[in-house]
Amino acid sequence: MLLDIKNLYRRFGGLQAVSDVSFSVRPGMIKAVIGPNGAGKTTLFNLITGTLPPSSGVIHFKGQPIHGLAPYRIARQGVARTYQNIKLYPGMTALENVMVGRHCRSRAGFLSGMLSLLWTRKEEKAIREKCLELLGLLDIADLAEVEATSLAFGQQRAVELARALAMEPELLLLDEPAAGLNIYETAEVARLITKINAQGITVLLVEHDMSLVMDISHEIVVLSFGEKIAEGTPSEIQHNKEVIRIYLGEDDAED
Amino acid sequence: MKRHLPLILLILAVIVVQLLTRWTDxxxxxxxxxxxxxYSLVIVGLCLLMGYAGQISLGHAGFFAxxxxxxxxxxxxxxxxxxxxLLLGLCDKLGLLVQGQDMLGVASLQMQPWAACGFAILATIIVAYAIGIPVLxxxxxxxxxxxxxxGIIVYRLALAFxxxxxxxxISGVPGFPLLPGLAVSGDFNSRVSNYYLAWGMVALVMWLLVNLIHSRVGRALRAIHGAEGATNAMGVDTARYKLNTFVISAxxxxxxxxxxxxxxxGIGPSEAGIMKSVRYVAIVAIGxxxxxxxxxxxxxxxxxxxLRGMFGSYDDAVFGGILIVIMLFAPQGLLGISLSATFKRIFRRGE
Structure with a gap:
C-alpha cells in the first residue's frame, strides 16, 4: 500500500469533520473521494498533507507513519497537492511558481545561494529547464514569463498542477481539479490526470464532477458527514443504495 | 550577467562621488x-526580511545597538x-586583550577590536535566534x-546600565584596525579609505543578497511571502527559512x-531608539x-x-510622515511609481 489511513478522526470544536475513516491507496491507481459539501473531503486532504494534525488515527505513507508531521516533511517524502481555491504565489511568474515545486528536489542553501557557486548555478539551470518542460507538458509553455495570478482560471489550475508535478511526487492529491471549469476544460483535465497516472504517479482526488470521477477513477471512497459510507469501483458505487440515497433522495429542505 | 549591472553602477557611483568631493573641495x-x-547595511538586510520573506521587524535598531x-x-x-x-582569563590566554592606561595613568584592560567584534556578532546571533524562534x-x-x-527592551537596557x-x-571608542594601514576610525586622514571601506562593504553585501534572492532560497522566501502554507506543502521548511533570514538581517x-x-x-542611546527602527522600515517601504x-x-x-540636517528638528517626524504617506499613496514604493509612470509616458509618446 502506498497510502494507508486507519481510524482517522478530526474534530473542530463540536463538529466531527472526519470520523473513523479508513481506506488505503494502492500504488499506480487513481482513487477518488466524493461526497456532498461539508462531508470532510478537504479536511481529509489537510490531514494527509499535514496541514492539520488528526485528533486521532494513523496515516502511513510507504509504510512509514506520517500523521502529525509538518507539511514540508510529508512533501519531501513524495506527497504533492493542489488546492480547491488555487494557491499560487503572487508577484511571481508562472515559471517561478513551478520552480518553487522543485525545492524538495534541489539543495542550494543560504550560503551557496549568496555566493552563487558554480554548482548552484548549474542546479538553478536544471531546475529552470525541468520546469519549462513541465509547462510544455501542460501546454502552457508560452505563459512561462506571465505573472501567475494574472492568468485565466483554467491556466492557473494548470500552473498549480505543474508545480505539484515539479516535486516528482509518488502520490498526487488533487482537490477538485475540475471546479470552475467548463465541460471541455473538464475533459482536458480528465485526459491530463490519466496521462499523469500513466507515468506512474498515484492520484487521489476529491471531486464533485461525477462524470469525471466515474470516467477516470479505479476506486471511489464516499464520505458523508465525515464518515465513510461506501468504497468500491465506479460501477459498485453507482449501484450502492446508500450513495444513491445521499445524492438523490435527500430532502433539500433539511439541509 | 544582467543582474549585476546595478552593482557595477553602484561601484562607479561610489568612485565618482569620491572624485567629485575631491575636485569640488x-x-x-x-x-x-x-x-x-x-546605515545602508541595516536597510538592505531589513529589505531582505520585509520585502522578500515578508516578515516585518520594528526592532532592527535593537540589533544595531x-x-x-x-x-x-x-x-x-x-x-x-x-x-x-574564567571567560576573561581564557581571552587573555588567546591574546584577545590589550593592556592600556586610563587618563590618570592607571593600568586598564580592554578587548581587541577584532575580538570585541566577534563577541558582538556572536551575541547578536544568539539574541536573534532567541527572539526569532518564538516571535516569527x-x-x-x-x-x-x-x-x-x-526594540524597546534594548533601548531601555542601554539607558539603564x-x-x-x-x-x-559610550564615547572614546578606539579605531578598529582591519588591515595594516586600514582602520575603521573617524581619523581625519583616513576619511577616504573609510569611505571606500563602508561602501565596499555595501557593494559586497549587495552582491551576496542579490545572488541570494535569485537563488532557490530567494524563490522560496518570496513564495513564503505570497502563500506560506502552500510553500510549506512544497517541502520548504518555512519556519527555518524565516528564522535564518531574520538572523542574517540582524x-x-x-x-x-x-x-x-x-x-x-562612540554610540548613544538614540541609535537604539524606536524612531530609528521606524526610520529603517520607512526607508524599505519607500524603496x-x-x-x-x-x-x-x-x-x-x-x-x-x-545627516546633513536638512530635516532640522523634524527629523523623526519626516520619517514617520514618509511611512504614512507611502502606505497610503504608494505601497509599491516611490521608485516603483516614478518608473512605471516614466515608462507609460515613453510608450504613449511612441504610439
Whole structure:
C-alpha cells in the first residue's frame, strides 16, 4: 500500500469533520473521494498533507507513519497537492511558481545561494529547464514569463498542477481539479490526470464532477458527514443504495 | 550577467562621488556618506526580511545597538575587575586583550577590536535566534508589536546600565584596525579609505543578497511571502527559512552598528531608539519593499539629507510622515511609481 489511513478522526470544536475513516491507496491507481459539501473531503486532504494534525488515527505513507508531521516533511517524502481555491504565489511568474515545486528536489542553501557557486548555478539551470518542460507538458509553455495570478482560471489550475508535478511526487492529491471549469476544460483535465497516472504517479482526488470521477477513477471512497459510507469501483458505487440515497433522495429542505 | 549591472553602477557611483568631493573641495561630505553606507547595511538586510520573506521587524535598531554597544563596551570599559573570571582569563590566554592606561595613568584592560567584534556578532546571533524562534510564529500586526517590544527592551537596557553609559552612551571608542594601514576610525586622514571601506562593504553585501534572492532560497522566501502554507506543502521548511533570514538581517544590522561605532568613536542611546527602527522600515517601504536597489538608493538619499540636517528638528517626524504617506499613496514604493509612470509616458509618446 502506498497510502494507508486507519481510524482517522478530526474534530473542530463540536463538529466531527472526519470520523473513523479508513481506506488505503494502492500504488499506480487513481482513487477518488466524493461526497456532498461539508462531508470532510478537504479536511481529509489537510490531514494527509499535514496541514492539520488528526485528533486521532494513523496515516502511513510507504509504510512509514506520517500523521502529525509538518507539511514540508510529508512533501519531501513524495506527497504533492493542489488546492480547491488555487494557491499560487503572487508577484511571481508562472515559471517561478513551478520552480518553487522543485525545492524538495534541489539543495542550494543560504550560503551557496549568496555566493552563487558554480554548482548552484548549474542546479538553478536544471531546475529552470525541468520546469519549462513541465509547462510544455501542460501546454502552457508560452505563459512561462506571465505573472501567475494574472492568468485565466483554467491556466492557473494548470500552473498549480505543474508545480505539484515539479516535486516528482509518488502520490498526487488533487482537490477538485475540475471546479470552475467548463465541460471541455473538464475533459482536458480528465485526459491530463490519466496521462499523469500513466507515468506512474498515484492520484487521489476529491471531486464533485461525477462524470469525471466515474470516467477516470479505479476506486471511489464516499464520505458523508465525515464518515465513510461506501468504497468500491465506479460501477459498485453507482449501484450502492446508500450513495444513491445521499445524492438523490435527500430532502433539500433539511439541509 | 544582467543582474549585476546595478552593482557595477553602484561601484562607479561610489568612485565618482569620491572624485567629485575631491575636485569640488567638499571632502566634508565623506563623513555623512560613510555613515550612510553603514546605515545602508541595516536597510538592505531589513529589505531582505520585509520585502522578500515578508516578515516585518520594528526592532532592527535593537540589533544595531547590540553590535554597537557591545563592541564599544568591550573595547572601552576597563575589564580589569573581571580579569580573574574564567571567560576573561581564557581571552587573555588567546591574546584577545590589550593592556592600556586610563587618563590618570592607571593600568586598564580592554578587548581587541577584532575580538570585541566577534563577541558582538556572536551575541547578536544568539539574541536573534532567541527572539526569532518564538516571535516569527506570529504574523502581521502581532509580529510588528513583538519586535517593537524587543526594540524597546534594548533601548531601555542601554539607558539603564552605567556599563552602557546610560543617557550619555559610550564615547572614546578606539579605531578598529582591519588591515595594516586600514582602520575603521573617524581619523581625519583616513576619511577616504573609510569611505571606500563602508561602501565596499555595501557593494559586497549587495552582491551576496542579490545572488541570494535569485537563488532557490530567494524563490522560496518570496513564495513564503505570497502563500506560506502552500510553500510549506512544497517541502520548504518555512519556519527555518524565516528564522535564518531574520538572523542574517540582524547580523547585518549588528555589523553596521559595530563599524559605525568605531567610525564615530562612540554610540548613544538614540541609535537604539524606536524612531530609528521606524526610520529603517520607512526607508524599505519607500524603496518599494521587495526591491533591494530601491531600498539602497532611497536609504542613501534620505540618510544623507538627514545627516546633513536638512530635516532640522523634524527629523523623526519626516520619517514617520514618509511611512504614512507611502502606505497610503504608494505601497509599491516611490521608485516603483516614478518608473512605471516614466515608462507609460515613453510608450504613449511612441504610439
Amino acid at each position: 567638499t571632502a566634508f561630505y565623506l563623513t555623512p556618506l560613510t555613515m550612510t553606507g553603514y 547590540i553590535g554597537g554597544y557591545l563592541s564599544a563596551m568591550l573595547t572601552t570599559k576597563d575589564l580589569m575587575p573581571l580579569k580573574e573570571t 510564529k506570529l504574523k502581521g500586526h502581532y509580529l510588528a508589536m513583538a519586535t517593537l517590544g524587543f 552605567p556599563l552602557f553609559g546610560e543617557a550619555d552612551g 547580523v547585518l544590522a549588528s555589523i553596521a552598528g559595530i563599524f559605525l561605532t568605531h567610525y564615530n568613536g 518599494g519593499m521587495a526591491n533591494l536597489w530601491g531600498a539602497l538608493v532611497m536609504g542613501a538619499v534620505l540618510n544623507i539629507m538627514s
